[in-house]
Amino acid sequence: MEIIVSILPYILLFLSTLLSYPFIIKKKKKKKHSSPPQPKLHFLAAANSYRNKLPPGSMGWPYIGETPQLYSQDPNIFFASKQKRYGDIFKTHILGCPCVMVASPEAVRFVLVSHAHLFRPTYPNSKERLIGPSAIFFHSGDYHTQLRRLVQSSLAPEAIRKKIPDIEAIASSALESWASLGTVVNTFQEMKKFSFDVGILSIFGRLDDSYRQILKENYCILDKGYNSFPNTVPGTAYHRALMARKRLGHILGEIIREKREKRTVEKDLLGQLLNFRDANGGTLTDEQVSDNIIGVLFAAQDTTASALTWILKYLHDHQKLLDAVKEEQMAILEMNGGKRPLTWAQTRNMPITHRVILESLRMASIISFTFREALVDVEYKGYVIPNGWKVMPLFRNIHHNPDFFPDPQNFDPTRFEVPPKPNTFMPFGNGAHSCPGNELAKLELFILIHHLVTKYKWEVVGTQSGIQYGPFPVPLHGLPARFRKDLGCIEQDACP
Numbered sequence: 103m104e105i106i107v108s109i110l111p112y113i114l115l116f117l118s119t120l121l122s123y124p125f126i127i128k129k130k131k132k133k134k135h136s137s138p139p140q141p142k143l144h145f146l147a148a149a150n151s152y153r154n155k156l157p158p159g160s161m162g163w164p165y166i167g168e169t170p171q172l173y174s175q176d177p178n179i180f181f182a183s184k185q186k187r188y189g190d191i192f193k194t195h196i197l198g199c200p201c202v203m204v205a206s207p208e209a210v211r212f213v214l215v216s217h218a219h220l221f222r223p224t225y226p227n228s229k230e231r232l233i234g235p236s237a238i239f240f241h242s243g244d245y246h247t248q249l250r251r252l253v254q255s256s257l258a259p260e261a262i263r264k265k266i267p268d269i270e271a272i273a274s275s276a277l278e279s280w281a282s283l284g285t286v287v288n289t290f291q292e293m294k295k296f297s298f299d300v301g302i303l304s305i306f307g308r309l310d311d312s313y314r315q316i317l318k319e320n321y322c323i324l325d326k327g328y329n330s331f332p333n334t335v336p337g338t339a340y341h342r343a344l345m346a347r348k349r350l351g352h353i354l355g356e357i358i359r360e361k362r363e364k365r366t367v368e369k370d371l372l373g374q375l376l377n378f379r380d381a382n383g384g385t386l387t388d389e390q391v392s393d394n395i396i397g398v399l400f401a402a403q404d405t406t407a408s409a410l411t412w413i414l415k416y417l418h419d420h421q422k423l424l425d426a427v428k429e430e431q432m433a434i435l436e437m438n439g440g441k442r443p444l445t446w447a448q449t450r451n452m453p454i455t456h457r458v459i460l461e462s463l464r465m466a467s468i469i470s471f472t473f474r475e476a477l478v479d480v481e482y483k484g485y486v487i488p489n490g491w492k493v494m495p496l497f498r499n500i501h502h503n504p505d506f507f508p509d510p511q512n513f514d515p516t517r518f519e520v521p522p523k524p525n526t527f528m529p530f531g532n533g534a535h536s537c538p539g540n541e542l543a544k545l546e547l548f549i550l551i552h553h554l555v556t557k558y559k560w561e562v563v564g565t566q567s568g569i570q571y572g573p574f575p576v577p578l579h580g581l582p583a584r585f586r587k588d589l590g591c592i593e594q595d596a597c598p
């Protein structure tokens with residue numbers, strides 16, 4: 103039963119990809135008429151003409167390929183066993199698409215950095231509809247570069263350092279609510295609420311409570327439908343998500359109109375998007391602004407919540423490390439007299455906590471791989487990646503390769519006392535699409551850990567361990583845990 107629960111999202115993802123496949127083909131055919139300069143071979147024709155130059159590997163059954171093998175086990179075991187058999191670059195056929203998987207630092211760098219212009223990001227059409235087609239991560243080229251500049255500057259250290267007191271307030275209130283409940287909470291779900299509130303703060307700055315509430319309600323419905331079968335029949339989770347997306351568009355439209363009328367120059371993401379002018383004075387439309395707000399919320403929420411949930415699990419399972427982290431954080435708390443807010447410099451100087459974060463990101467490899475699509479026939483080390491094929495850089499395989507991280511299954515933050523070899527540690531990706539939110543994500547982790555270990559205790563409930571994918575890896579059942587105030591803080595005069 104457990105394996106079914108954990109692979110269910112993948113089965114749904116597979117079905118949703120199959121369902122959206124005809125749309126993808128239709129869309130591509132249309133594009134062919136409007137942009138003919140580079141003749142594009144259909145991927146099967148390309149596969150036939152390059153049969154001898156394709157990377158090693160197997161394509162499985164016609165059409166379904168190797169998807170059943172991928173999802174009848176932990177997907178990471180599938181990738182790892184393929185790599186063991188065929189090497190660092192191999193072909194397969196999953197989710198209705200022929201794919202080349204790359205698992206060496208050099209090959210991943212080739213795809214994401216040095217030859218990134220030969221590949222484009224690719225997502226199922228059903229996902230694009232929910233987020234909004236103008237969101238940053240669906241694009242490459244000039245539009246992407248311009249948007250990225252805006253997103254990056256709103257998430258740069260200079261911008262987020264001012265938000266520390268607000269993030270601390272969100273963290274304190276979340277922890278207080280879990281402890282005051284006194285019951286078992288689903289850690290992942292609670293962390294999602296925390297990362298959502300920080301996401302709202304970084305996008306809008308301060309936002310009216312009524313807007314925050316209605317955005318939260320509708321985003322929650324969208325989130326629930328994201329991994330469901332993309333059935334547009336009323337009553338289904340996907341249809342409800344589409345309706346919620348429509349409502350989100352209206353609410354964001356209202357907020358945008360209000361902000362435009364006020365003509366304030368703000369540095370948060372919404373301000374950056376509204377103040378944007380291209381070389382010809384052109385601005386972004388309300389839809390482009392909305393799609394990017396939803397896109398950033400989406401990119402920020404589950405990833406950060408998953409990282410936090412894993413950190414709590416690893417600290418809980420390694421009490422000595424927890425003691426060391428606690429000692430480091432108590433020293434900072436004392437330095438601040440138990441009351442003053444954290445400073446930016448303090449968040450930059452938590453070496454033990456930092457190594458725990460890095461090791462958690464390596465072990466969990468939350469984004470275990472990403473997808474690109476070859477725009478032309480690409481040659482790499484004598485192999486051909488045909489035009490139209492998907493390419494999957496496998497971050498997790500690299501993070502768990504004993505050549506780069508000895509004894510990779512062992513949780514050992516001390517390994518980060520020495521910086522990892524170049525291109526072997528990519529929790530935030532690499533190249534033009536690498537994560538612009540990585541500094542904010544780390545800041546959130548530092549702040550929540552600081553308040554958690556200095557003022558609270560938690561116990562994980564249940565003995566079952568395992569991984570669930572939703573689609574990011576999360577400890578089984580979201581890590582059920584009970585939180586309570588650490589009475590030791592009374593002596594320090596540091597209780598919340």
Ligand code: HEM
Binds near residue numbers: 402473536542
């Ligand atoms: C621990 C938390 C996080 C992890 C592990 C993570 C990881 C990643 C990775 C691996 C990518 C690259 C995907 C690819 O190449 O296809 C990415 C992209 C992105 N992330 Fe994050 N992320 C995290 C948190 C955040 C936060 C907090 C934000 C924003 C507030 C954010 C915003 C984005 C955006 C907008 C992109 C797309 C960038 C582009 O296409 O140019 N992420 N993230």
